[in-house]
Structure formats: C-alpha cells, structure tokens
Amino acid sequence: MGQMALVYVTFLLVNFIIVPKFLERERWVIGVLMLLPLGVLYFLITIVCNSWYNGYLLGVYDTVRGAHMHFTKSAFITTVFSTIMYVVYYYARKVFFQELYSRFNADMAFRQMMIEILWASGLFVVLFCLSFSDSRDMALMIFYFGPSQIAVFFLLRYKVFPDFVDTHQNKGLLIRDLAITILSCNVLMALISRALVHRNGGWIAALTLSGIAVSVGLVLPACWFLFRSRKKHQQTVVTLKKALGRSAADLDFLRSQINPHFLFNALNTLYGTALQEEAARTSEGIQKLGDMMRFMLHDNHQEKIPLDKEVAYLQNYIALQRLRVLSSPDILIEVNVDESQCQHEIAPMLLIPFVENAFKHGISLRHRSRIVISLSCTAEQIFFDVYNSVHPRPENDPEREGMGIGLNNVKERLALLYPRRHELSIRQTATEFFVHLTIDVNKIDINK
Structure with missing residues (x-):
C-alpha cells in the first residue's frame, strides 16, 4: 500500500x-x-x-x-x-x-x-x-x-x-x-x-x-x-435512425416542395400562359403539377418506388420550370435520360433536391444560364449527374449562401439508406456547380 x-x-x-x-x-x-x-x-x-x-x-x-x-x-x-x-x-x-x-x-x-x-x-x-x-x-x-x-x-x-x-x-x-x-x-x-x-x-x-x-x-x-x-x-441504433431520419426527411421534403414560393411561381406561370394563348399549355402545366402533388402525397411515403416514377416526377418538375423560362433564349436546359437498364427501385425523393438546387442557383434571367441533367443505369448501379451555372445572388437574398433545399438532407438520407453503397461527389467553382451520384442498388446491405 x-x-x-x-x-x-x-x-x-x-x-x-x-x-x-x-x-x-x-x-x-x-x-x-x-x-x-x-x-x-x-x-x-x-x-x-x-x-x-x-x-x-x-x-x-x-x-x-x-x-x-x-x-x-x-x-x-x-x-x-x-x-x-x-x-x-x-x-x-x-x-x-x-x-x-x-x-x-x-x-x-x-x-x-x-x-x-x-x-x-x-x-x-x-x-x-x-x-x-x-x-x-x-x-x-x-x-x-x-x-x-x-x-x-x-x-x-x-x-x-x-x-x-x-x-x-x-x-x-x-x-x-x-x-x-x-x-x-x-x-x-x-x-x-x-x-x-x-x-x-x-x-x-x-x-x-x-x-x-x-x-x-x-x-x-x-x-x-x-x-x-x-x-x-x-x-438497433441504425434502424431507429433510419425511421427517425425518414420521418424527418419526408416532412422536410414535403415542406420544401409544397412551399408558397413553388406554388405561387407555378400558378403565376400558368396564369401568364393562359393570358398568352389558348388553354393547351395551361392544362398541360396543371396536369404536371397535379402529377407532382399526387407523387408527393402517395408515392413519397413508400420505402422504395420504381425508378421510372422518380424520373417521371423529375420530368414534370423540369417541364414546369421550362414553362417559367420559355421566353428566355439565353437559358439552356438539357436533359439526357437513358432508362434502358433502369428497372430498379429507389428510395423516393433522392434525386429531386439536386435538380431543384440547380434551378434555384443556376437560372438567371439576366445572364446566360445552363443546366444539364443526365441519368443512366447498369444492371448494378444508377448514375445521376447534374451540372448548372452559378450566378451571384443579391446581397439581400436570404438564400445567398445556401446550398439549396434538401441538399444536406439528402446526404443524410443517402448515408442512412445506402451506407457504403453510394458515392456522392459535389464540386463547386465561382461559376459552375457539379453533382455526381452513383448508387449500388443491387449490392446487399448487410446491416439491414
């Protein structure tokens, strides 16, 4: 002692x-x-x-x-x-x-x-x-x-x-x-x-x-x-995190998609279109908006959905955004989707945040703007790329420094839903923003 x-x-x-x-x-x-x-x-x-x-x-x-x-x-x-x-x-x-x-x-x-x-x-x-x-x-x-x-x-x-x-x-x-x-x-x-x-x-x-x-x-x-x-x-902890993360993510995504800015922009676009021409384009826009709302209210609550439903939602969203900028020849929107081998299932609302971020930060009515969206698949993987130009935002814009709705949220969802089964690469310069996402959809998740 x-x-x-x-x-x-x-x-x-x-x-x-x-x-x-x-x-x-x-x-x-x-x-x-x-x-x-x-x-x-x-x-x-x-x-x-x-x-x-x-x-x-x-x-x-x-x-x-x-x-x-x-x-x-x-x-x-x-x-x-x-x-x-x-x-x-x-x-x-x-x-x-x-x-x-x-x-x-x-x-x-x-x-x-x-x-x-x-x-x-x-x-x-x-x-x-x-x-x-x-x-x-x-x-x-x-x-x-x-x-x-x-x-x-x-x-x-x-x-x-x-x-x-x-x-x-x-x-x-x-x-x-x-x-x-x-x-x-x-x-x-x-x-x-x-x-x-x-x-x-x-x-x-x-x-x-x-x-x-x-x-x-x-x-x-x-x-x-x-x-x-x-x-x-x-x-057990991962299962609880997935459950909590999914509930929070679903609520956040629902709030981010059904928000006053998006609804008012869509309705103003449809109203302006109705004044310019007959009801063909207006009805098309309303139909696409209805399809999007239906997706968010029904398919978004499922654990997994066919990839083509996610792609259809993206196409509807892009089509509505095209209507908004149709009169601006300096805005180029390019979509390359190859669904020939895309018979996969995917967690809903994983791709839209990157596209929404591209339109939010890549479109300017005063400068040349470009957005390129690509999606393709193999028997094992999904490849998704988004490129957009970046424009300075006004000093009083509250989202001037933001990365876009849902971008951080989708990173957390990918980490929970596809651990060691995805690769997310994000690169940004003063004038450009790149996103590359690869998901191994057929790799077995042994933590489940």
Missing part, C-alpha cells in the same frame, strides 16, 4: 504541478531542480518499501550488504521504469489531444474503440507496475499475457470479425484469420520476452502454449460475444 501511495502522490506532483507549471512553460531550471529531489526521494522510499516487503532476503544473502544491494538495484530499476512509463503516458496524451481528440468527439465507433484500448492498456500498466518489484516471474507473465491478449482481442474485435460479418462471410477465411492472429500475437510476444529475459526455451514454449490456450479458450469467445452484442446494438 505504501508503494502504491508513493506512485500516486509522485504522479500527481509531476503531472499537475512540475510539468504544466514549469517544464511546459520552459522554466527548465526550477522544473529540473524540483524533479531531481523528487526522483531521489522516490528512489529512497522504494528502497525502504522493498526492504520491508522482501525482508526475508536478509537471511538469503551471505551479507546484509548483499541484500541491500539487491534492494537498491530493484529500486533503481523501478524508478527508471516509472520515469519511462510517465514519459510514454505524457506524449501519448499529447498526441491524443492534438491529433485524435476531434475525431474522438465526432466518431462514436472510434471513441468506443479508444476507450476500450485505454482501459485495457491502463489495466496492464497498473498490474505490471504493482508486480514488477514484488515478483519477477509474475511481472514477466503479465508482460507477456497483457500485450499478447490485448492485441488478440482488438485485432479480432476491430478487424477479423468485422471483415467476416461485413465483407466476405467465408468461414474458411475466418478460421485462417483467427489462426494467423492468435499465433502471430502470442509467438511475437514470446520472442520479445525471450529477448528481454534469459530463460530456457522450454519455459518460453510453455508460456507460448499457455498464451494460445488463453486466446482460444477465453479471449476469442469473449470477443465474439462482445462483438455480436455491440453489432446488435448498432443495428
């Missing part, structure tokens, strides 16, 4: 007083002058603790001097080892906060992995420090089993099992990866132990076989159980 208290108090003094208030502020002289006596005191108290705990050695050595030399040597090694461990801790913490902290906060899976690694590493360090000055055999066993079993656990947890469940689902490959992981971790750690400690080969072989047995009998089943439990939890 005395030695544990010594380690704890020394850590507090170094970590919270000497290092931050002196060394980190480059007050080297005072910092070093404080560290030296603290190190000497740590060394002397460790000698006393060793002599009390291992007092029986006074009767083992031929002279009292020999026993005290043993205590001194052990205390010196413990002091040096404690110093090295603190330096490793300090720089590991520094690297974490400088390089990994932002990802730690943003990525839940990465945060969970780091917490597990820190707990395992901390437990190993504590056990090793407590055993180092008491029993060298115990210290060696902890030195071997700690890193080897921790390495096996994390390689299985974050590499072997995810590859099996999420990628290949091949039991033969799984057995191969399990064997390679367990053997390599245990054999490598045995070689390191043999290099640091002079023991006979039989002892090291026994230690290696014991490590393999622990990996197979304890670590592997425990890791599989934890992996499946966490996977089930993640699937």
Whole structure:
C-alpha cells in the first residue's frame, strides 16, 4: 500500500504541478531542480518499501550488504521504469489531444474503440507496475499475457470479425484469420520476452502454449460475444435512425416542395400562359403539377418506388420550370435520360433536391444560364449527374449562401439508406456547380 501511495502522490506532483507549471512553460531550471529531489526521494522510499516487503532476503544473502544491494538495484530499476512509463503516458496524451481528440468527439465507433484500448492498456500498466518489484516471474507473465491478449482481442474485435460479418462471410477465411492472429500475437510476444529475459526455451514454449490456450479458450469467445452484442446494438441504433431520419426527411421534403414560393411561381406561370394563348399549355402545366402533388402525397411515403416514377416526377418538375423560362433564349436546359437498364427501385425523393438546387442557383434571367441533367443505369448501379451555372445572388437574398433545399438532407438520407453503397461527389467553382451520384442498388446491405 505504501508503494502504491508513493506512485500516486509522485504522479500527481509531476503531472499537475512540475510539468504544466514549469517544464511546459520552459522554466527548465526550477522544473529540473524540483524533479531531481523528487526522483531521489522516490528512489529512497522504494528502497525502504522493498526492504520491508522482501525482508526475508536478509537471511538469503551471505551479507546484509548483499541484500541491500539487491534492494537498491530493484529500486533503481523501478524508478527508471516509472520515469519511462510517465514519459510514454505524457506524449501519448499529447498526441491524443492534438491529433485524435476531434475525431474522438465526432466518431462514436472510434471513441468506443479508444476507450476500450485505454482501459485495457491502463489495466496492464497498473498490474505490471504493482508486480514488477514484488515478483519477477509474475511481472514477466503479465508482460507477456497483457500485450499478447490485448492485441488478440482488438485485432479480432476491430478487424477479423468485422471483415467476416461485413465483407466476405467465408468461414474458411475466418478460421485462417483467427489462426494467423492468435499465433502471430502470442509467438511475437514470446520472442520479445525471450529477448528481454534469459530463460530456457522450454519455459518460453510453455508460456507460448499457455498464451494460445488463453486466446482460444477465453479471449476469442469473449470477443465474439462482445462483438455480436455491440453489432446488435448498432443495428438497433441504425434502424431507429433510419425511421427517425425518414420521418424527418419526408416532412422536410414535403415542406420544401409544397412551399408558397413553388406554388405561387407555378400558378403565376400558368396564369401568364393562359393570358398568352389558348388553354393547351395551361392544362398541360396543371396536369404536371397535379402529377407532382399526387407523387408527393402517395408515392413519397413508400420505402422504395420504381425508378421510372422518380424520373417521371423529375420530368414534370423540369417541364414546369421550362414553362417559367420559355421566353428566355439565353437559358439552356438539357436533359439526357437513358432508362434502358433502369428497372430498379429507389428510395423516393433522392434525386429531386439536386435538380431543384440547380434551378434555384443556376437560372438567371439576366445572364446566360445552363443546366444539364443526365441519368443512366447498369444492371448494378444508377448514375445521376447534374451540372448548372452559378450566378451571384443579391446581397439581400436570404438564400445567398445556401446550398439549396434538401441538399444536406439528402446526404443524410443517402448515408442512412445506402451506407457504403453510394458515392456522392459535389464540386463547386465561382461559376459552375457539379453533382455526381452513383448508387449500388443491387449490392446487399448487410446491416439491414
């Protein structure tokens, strides 16, 4: 207990007083002058603790001097080892906060992995420090089993099992990866132990076989159980996110499409058309607007719809926008749709936000404007491209800096509905805006 208290108090003094208030502020002289006596005191108290705990050695050595030399040597090694461990801790913490902290906060899976690694590493360090000055055999066993079993656990947890469940689902490959992981971790750690400690080969072989047995009998089943439990939890979270995301997305899309601006623009366009000519174009526009409203009220609530329904909605939307700019010869709207292999199903309202964004930011009645929309398919994928010119918006336009209705929303929907099954590329210059979307519609989503 005395030695544990010594380690704890020394850590507090170094970590919270000497290092931050002196060394980190480059007050080297005072910092070093404080560290030296603290190190000497740590060394002397460790000698006393060793002599009390291992007092029986006074009767083992031929002279009292020999026993005290043993205590001194052990205390010196413990002091040096404690110093090295603190330096490793300090720089590991520094690297974490400088390089990994932002990802730690943003990525839940990465945060969970780091917490597990820190707990395992901390437990190993504590056990090793407590055993180092008491029993060298115990210290060696902890030195071997700690890193080897921790390495096996994390390689299985974050590499072997995810590859099996999420990628290949091949039991033969799984057995191969399990064997390679367990053997390599245990054999490598045995070689390191043999290099640091002079023991006979039989002892090291026994230690290696014991490590393999622990990996197979304890670590592997425990890791599989934890992996499946966490996977089930993640699937539940993803399912809830999809349900919540779909409800919110449906409401947002409905609001974004059925809004006063769009309805008034459409009705004003139809009214102006009715004044200019007979009712043919007017009735056509009304029919297209009715088809769009019917799509939003019925098909939009389904989980998936045939792609041709989504394309029909796009065509109706584009046709209405053409009516609005028909009298402007400097506005070019080009639509290239090849539906020859597009017998796919798709989540509704995934494509329209990109088209709506193009018309909102790509049309100017005072400058040359161009919008190009392309869609094609293969047996496995859907390819969708939107290009539009970009024009400066008035300073008082509230949407001057916006990306367009539903654009961020559709990114979230794609991430939820097609994880690892889509590629979305958005590029923007001062005068042009490009969107390329690829969806792997026939790839199996194993998270479902």
